[in-house]
Amino acid sequence: MLLQLDFSIETPIYMQIRNQIVLGIAQGKLQPGERLPTIRALADDAGINMMTASKAYQLLKQEGYILTDRRSGAIISGAQAGKKQLDEKTLSALRLSAGEAKLSGLSKEAFAGLCGRLYEEMEAGV
Amino acid sequence: MLLQLDFSIETPIYMQIRNQIVLGIAQGKLQPGERLPTIRALADDAGINMMTASKAYQLLKQEGYILTDRRSGAIISGAQAGKKQLDEKTLSALRLSAGEAKLSGLSKEAFAGLCGRLYEEMEAGV
Amino acid sequence: MLLQLDFSIETPIYMQIRNQIVLGIAQGKLQPGERLPTIRALADDAGINMMTASKAYQLLKQEGYILTDRRSGAIISGAQAGKKQLDEKTLSALRLSAGEAKLSGLSKEAFAGLCGRLYEEMEAGV
Amino acid sequence: MLLQLDFSIETPIYMQIRNQIVLGIAQGKLQPGERLPTIRALADDAGINMMTASKAYQLLKQEGYILTDRRSGAIISGAQAGKKQLDEKTLSALRLSAGEAKLSGLSKEAFAGLCGRLYEEMEAGV
DNA sequence: GTGGTCTAGACCACC
């Protein structure tokens, strides 16, 4: 699981880390119980500051995607499944994407199909 | 078409304006050729800085959603239909939403269905 | 509303700030809608780093005690009333306090009375 | 008396041990004079470092909750009753809890009632 | 060795 950070875009680095780890879990590249690199290792590897890495982990922890074991480092939580509901932020993002898709000329079926395909690609671990 | 701005969330105000206008077009609340309020009027109505309103219009113009005419202000463009393709940013956002949906426990079908429903709601002008 | 920070105890500074602001709201010293000092002003006044002040505000924001208006600074939120339920952390803390009270020789009535008195003192703005 | 340790929360493990033993005494699960497991046994059972267990016992001894005898290990002290006063730390914690309760919408009566109930539950050994 | 906290600076986006 290699992180690809882009320092030129507006998305904060800690958020890029967070997003890629979330995607990594969804894709099955990161399994529940699996250990994440320590903050220091991540910071060194990615060439960023410890605090930036720490911020990403704290966000992931707060969202329930990871647990930080006091003894070792951070591990992927397996417990977040089952809420069966998206939070309001994700819904807003989807609504906006649907609007942009419509204005791009995609039909409802094409959009729903695209969404399904993106979900599938994740399962395939693309 | 009334703007609903939330000054307490992290999305910048100019981006909130941009998003709501994009959604307004997608929902048909704003028709191609329709005049938008002037920057000054928008700023006054919403209680925001003119620079903020200006930034939103510049972004919309750059994305092709509106046209600005020196004489008549800004009007909704009708030309953005037909690209038949989403830009990379929207795709990334969708991919991330798909991942979060998967981790929330939604099945592929449930996710695609939700996306379709959100698209429909837009047509209904909800 | 003056902050009293103790740099010698183990409670992190950002948590001391958070606690005192929560108490300030509960005591009515800080009214809903009232503006808090800016991060910079708070940091200067208290002789601490901006990021420490920022951390306290982010925590308060996340807990719903304050809102940060992009245009001005942070204001006291008035919306957190009405949950009618304590979070699990507070309950655990209370349970532990009850245990320590019992071992100190306080009767159930004495403990409940003390708790009521502490609540009252807050209303009196002590 | 089984310890329930959570390695993922911010409360240090030695403090979790200390708290649960204090609660155990308050609940009557641990009687004055009763022997506690040795540091080594506790550490092995809980899967923690001996230093951690030792730190918990040192704290409990210093607070007067247990006595350590070179020959027989640690035993529950019966002497801490009768101070009839809470220490300042516990008072601060209670004050903060009272504030959070008030901001959650609990009335003074509801809060005092809750505190009494938590005290009772302890006597019932829940 | 781990994460958590803090400092003293800096830059940037937003308004």
Next chain:
DNA sequence: GTGGTCTAGACCACG
């Protein structure tokens, strides 16, 4: 002006 982000260091509690 504001808050948000980031860096390069440091110290400390915990295990």
